[in-house]
Amino acid sequence: MFGYVKPDKQTLLVREYEYYRAVYCGICAVMRRRTGRLSAVSLSYDIVFLALVRQLCTDEKATLRQGRCPTHPTRRRPMLAENPVLLYAARLSALLSYYKIKDDLHDKKGFARLGARLLLPVFARARKKASLPAPDALMASRLSELAALEAQKTASVDEPAHLFGTLLGALFAHELPPPYDRVCRELGYHLGKFIYAADAAEDYGKDIGSGSYNPYVQLYAGTPLTDSRRQSIHTALLLELEGMERAVNLLPLDRSQTLRHIIENTLYEGLPDRIKFLRPAATSADERTEHD
Amino acid sequence: MTDPYQILGVSRNATDEQVKAAYRALARKYHPDNYTSDNPLADLATEKMKQINEAYEQIQKERAGGAPPRAGGDYTGGYTGSPLYAEIRRLIQTRRMNEAEARLKQIPPTGRDAEWHYLTSIILTRRGYLSDAMRELEIACEMDPGNAEYQQAKQMFNTRAGGFGSMYYDTDRPTRGGCSGSDGNCCLQLLCADCCCEMLGGDLIPCC
Numbered sequence: 001m002f003g004y005v006k007p008d009k010q011t012l013l014v015r016e017y018e019y020y021r022a023v024y025c026g027i028c029a030v031m032r033r034r035t036g037r038l039s040a041v042s043l044s045y046d047i048v049f050l051a052l053v054r055q056l057c058t059d060e061k062a063t064l065r066q067g068r069c070p071t072h073p074t075r076r077r078p079m080l081a082e083n084p085v086l087l088y089a090a091r092l093s094a095l096l097s098y099y100k101i102k103d104d105l106h107d108k109k110g111f112a113r114l115g116a117r118l119l120l121p122v123f124a125r126a127r128k129k130a131s132l133p134a135p136d137a138l139m140a141s142r143l144s145e146l147a148a149l150e151a152q153k154t155a156s157v158d159e160p161a162h163l164f165g166t167l168l169g170a171l172f173a174h175e176l177p178p179p180y181d182r183v184c185r186e187l188g189y190h191l192g193k194f195i196y197a198a199d200a201a202e203d204y205g206k207d208i209g210s211g212s213y214n215p216y217v218q219l220y221a222g223t224p225l226t227d228s229r230r231q232s233i234h235t236a237l238l239l240e241l242e243g244m245e246r247a248v249n250l251l252p253l254d255r256s257q258t259l260r261h262i263i264e265n266t267l268y269e270g271l272p273d274r275i276k277f278l279r280p281a282a283t284s285a286d287e288r289t290e291h292d
Numbered sequence: 293m294t295d296p297y298q299i300l301g302v303s304r305n306a307t308d309e310q311v312k313a314a315y316r317a318l319a320r321k322y323h324p325d326n327y328t329s330d331n332p333l334a335d336l337a338t339e340k341m342k343q344i345n346e347a348y349e350q351i352q353k354e355r356a357g358g359a360p361p362r363a364g365g366d367y368t369g370g371y372t373g374s375p376l377y378a379e380i381r382r383l384i385q386t387r388r389m390n391e392a393e394a395r396l397k398q399i400p401p402t403g404r405d406a407e408w409h410y411l412t413s414i415i416l417t418r419r420g421y422l423s424d425a426m427r428e429l430e431i432a433c434e435m436d437p438g439n440a441e442y443q444q445a446k447q448m449f450n451t452r453a454g455g456f457g458s459m460y461y462d463t464d465r466p467t468r469g470g471c472s473g474s475d476g477n478c479c480l481q482l483l484c485a486d487c488c489c490e491m492l493g494g495d496l497i498p499c500c
Contacts, residue, residue: 156421156424157423157424157427158416158419158420158421158422158423158424159421159424161423162421179336182332182333182336183333183336185332186331186332186333197423219424219427220427228430229430231450232426232427232429232430232446232449233423233426234453235426235449235450235453236422236423236425236426236449236453237423238453238454238456239422239449239452239453239456240422240423241456241457242452242453242456243420245456245457246326246327246331246333246337247333249321249322249337250333250336250337250340264460267457267460268457268460268461272456272457
């Protein structure tokens with residue numbers, strides 16, 4: 001479920017891409033400093049998107065500075081200096097990774113499980129350093145509710161997706177000034193539902209084989225996904241993005257053209273791109289010839 | 293009050309046509325149809341819409357021109373079917389979703405026909421459970437492939453989804469064309485979506 005939410009690099013302007021990377025590097029640097037050197041490897045694009053949206057809503061000061069990072073030690077590169085938005089994003093990233101690894105320890109087998117076992121202490125420490133008690137408690141309770149739904153093999157996409165959506169909505173909205181807390185809650189809600197459902201749809205074939213819980217496998221009883229079924233799933237997911245779009249339109253978009261374009265690019269290019277595997281075969285073939 | 297030209301995002305020396313186009317685009321974006329009472333952000337959108345209307349009216353006053361366009365209309369379709377389903381449809385139209393759902397649940401699994409799945413999909417849609425709603429609609433279409441109403445509902449969903457982001461894709465940003473296949477046809481699709489909505493007998497989708 002990680003790394004889903006990112007802009008389409010090819011259609012960003014260069015300065016927008018550079019700003020995006022400066023935010024990414026900024027959060028990574030804050031993580032190294034605040035939640036532990038190793039914890040920074042887990043930073044995902046989803047968190048960067050959250051930071052961009054919250055940056056627009058709080059209008060915190062965003063200063064670019066030149067900094068070095070251990071992965072690219074030879075060059076200094078622009079990164080955003082720490083501010084409350086980046087700090088929250090960094091802490092949240094550590095927290096999310098902790099729960100992700102705990103989940104892997106439970107679900108995965110073989111090397112993945114071994115890796116999770118080795119990394120768990122790192123992220124248990126990172127989680128402590130993050131010290132975000134309210135989001136932490138919320139995450140624990142929502143994820144256990146979600147696990148219970150999954151254990152029952154619920155034959156619904158929206159019930160588990162709704163839980164995940166409310167969680168993400170709360171994390172987006174956390175302590176933002178009104179009315180943007182409400183806008184972000186709604187934005188995060190639809191994004192969360194989209195991520196959950198799109199992720200499940202993508203794993204359909206794999207989960208039939210492995211027997212892991214997948215709401216679409218329950219709904220379609222493991223029968224093959226015909227073109228018309230794919231189309232239905234695709235439609236429902238696009239309409240989820242439409243719900244997100246309505247929230248995005250109510251963000252204070254005129255505060256920053258750069259942030260606006262990155263957010264809109266993510267919504268209209270990046271996210272639809274994640275579900276293009278559900279589009280009818282003919283269309284995706286056209287796409288391929290068009291771009292190659 | 294803030295500069296009305298700034299609110300509409302046009303310069304002071306824009307032509308009447310440009311002002312009108314900007315107004316229309318914004319009005320379409322924040323139209324109450326997009327933010328029905330089900331949407332938790334409806335009040336914010338209303339506020340935004342008010343600003344836009346006021347800005348447009350002010351500019352019009354300054355320049356002396358025609359009145360802003362208004363559109364609307366309600367449609368309530370007739371329905372002939374079993375009395376129980378008619379009752380449930382009535383409940384749905386008066387937005388008594390919980391009662392409608394309770395009635396549907398009383399019908400045992402063996403008695404659940406295409407109409408049952410169709411009505412369930414309407415209730416799920418209202419709740420925003422669109423993935424589940426699409427599945428129910430599919431089952432309804434599979435059980436009764438000849439039913440025009442179900443087909444139309446499915447088509448309407450697809451058309452509406454096809455219109456997603458049309459305003460974004462219509463601008464001259466360097467896009468890769470993500471408009472579900474039919475680029476350049478988005479306005480037409482939106483119009484179609486509008487028409488189909490109204491054919492559905494009231495308010496299956498609160499957008500129209």
